[in-house]
Amino acid sequence: MQAVILARISSKEQRDGHSLDAQTRNLEQYAQRKQLNVIRKFTLVESSNKRFRPEFDKMIIFIKKQKTKVALIVDTVDRLQRSFRETPILNDLMSQDLLELHFVKEGNILSKHANSVQKLMWNMGVVMSQSYTDQLSDNVKRSFDFKVRNGEWCAQAPIGYKNATDVTTGKSTIVVDEDKADLIKQIFIEYASGLYSISSLSKQAYGWGLRSRNGCKVCPQLLHTLLQNPFYYGVMRVKGKLYEHKYDALISKELFNKCQYVRMQRSKTKVADKTKHTFLFSGVFICSASKRVVSCDMKKGKYVYLICRDPDNHSKKLWVNERSVVDQMQNKIDAFHLSNEDLPVLIEYTQHTLKLQKQHDKEIIYTLQKECDEIERQIDKATELLIDNCINQDVYERKYSELKQKHSDITVLINDQLQDTELLERSIILLLKLCNKASLLFKSSKTTLKRTLLKTLFSNRELNAGNVQCTTVLPLLSMLKTTDLREWQGQQGSNPRPTVLEICSNK
Known part of the structure; x- marks a missing residue:
């Protein structure tokens, strides 16, 4: 064989x-x-x-x-x-x-x-x-997880830093690249000023002498990534999560956040400002077939059309009359209106729900705070054991790092719970009142305000062969229009529950 x-x-x-x-x-x-x-x-x-x-x-x-x-x-x-x-x-x-x-x-x-x-x-x-x-x-x-929790970076150092070997321990580490660190700082400072685009800043950095690891020009794509890297202010991003690292920071967090604000402002769509005519639906819809922004055009100086793609044939354009889309949006906005009796009930229910949520948050924060106190007690105990020579320095540092990371994680959870419920309450109530008057505002406002109103009240706005598809910011309002409010407040059955009115009256 x-x-x-x-x-x-x-x-x-x-x-x-x-x-x-x-x-x-x-x-x-x-x-x-x-x-x-x-x-x-x-x-x-x-x-x-x-x-x-x-x-x-x-x-x-x-x-x-x-x-x-x-x-x-x-x-x-x-x-x-x-x-x-x-x-x-x-x-x-x-x-x-x-x-x-x-x-x-x-x-x-x-x-x-x-x-x-x-x-x-x-x-x-x-x-x-x-x-x-x-x-x-x-x-x-x-x-890898142990190194990350200890603040160690396990990859190639970002530009402005360089990989090195610690002479005392013999382990790999990261140190500041003195030749490039000041240039990196200057890039963040200049971009935060808002005077430079990423492309122009790339040319400027080349003039300053900044080069990539291969000795080439730092291209705009690389600079775009650099400006979003939190490593430079003391935090490393690993698998979508942020961890504090143990290396020297090059910039402050405030400067980093300012750069992100400038970047996000520039990335916002400004379709309406770039067209000859001010169209109502400029930049409002996404074509469900091509997943691109639906553009607008005017024919014969008075007929406005929205241009999207045929779902069955993406190479074919569809011209949708603006009047048809306006009628569809008007019907959706009309559905927001609540009667003079329903609106106060819904506001009261919102206030009551947020009050219960605030009490629940306090209980969670109390439990988390107790865990933090216990971790601090364990850290103090480990320190005493180290002083008494009951444990060595390596054991202490490992235990201290684990406890400190747990303490940091719990602190993040506490901060997440400490949201401003009163501000949330005011925002929701204001949005409810806005929705209730949305129909009148949409009919009487100018084009720019109408467009702002549409973007505020609706998300996931798509145009599918002339049919509008979107999600309301308050789905509860759509649900209320499909049923009687008093029926929604409490259902009678083998286990009846109180209505919203009864809950609010017994507060």
């Missing part, structure tokens, strides 16, 4: 002494003992954990071309695979009687007629191989 030899190593295993020559020699001796004719040898230097294995794929293609059964000889299961991704491919070849697997050290041979015990041994080998890689992954993740 013809045979193919597969020997594989990864770079780490090669350092550990698992050489390709040793594997190949052992497999050749096995082939001689089994009287197998070796027609090809594949030596792979790749990780079997990768999703795409080009060398492995080449071997499979070669085996398929033989048109007869081929014995694939490997040292152990983990030399062939460390996951079940390859199993369907190998099973398919064996079911066609084109492949026979030989695992030398396990002494297991699988073919089309393999029994359940042989298949179980193969699957168990894959499970153990995958378990090994999963354990390595877990160790790496634990190490």
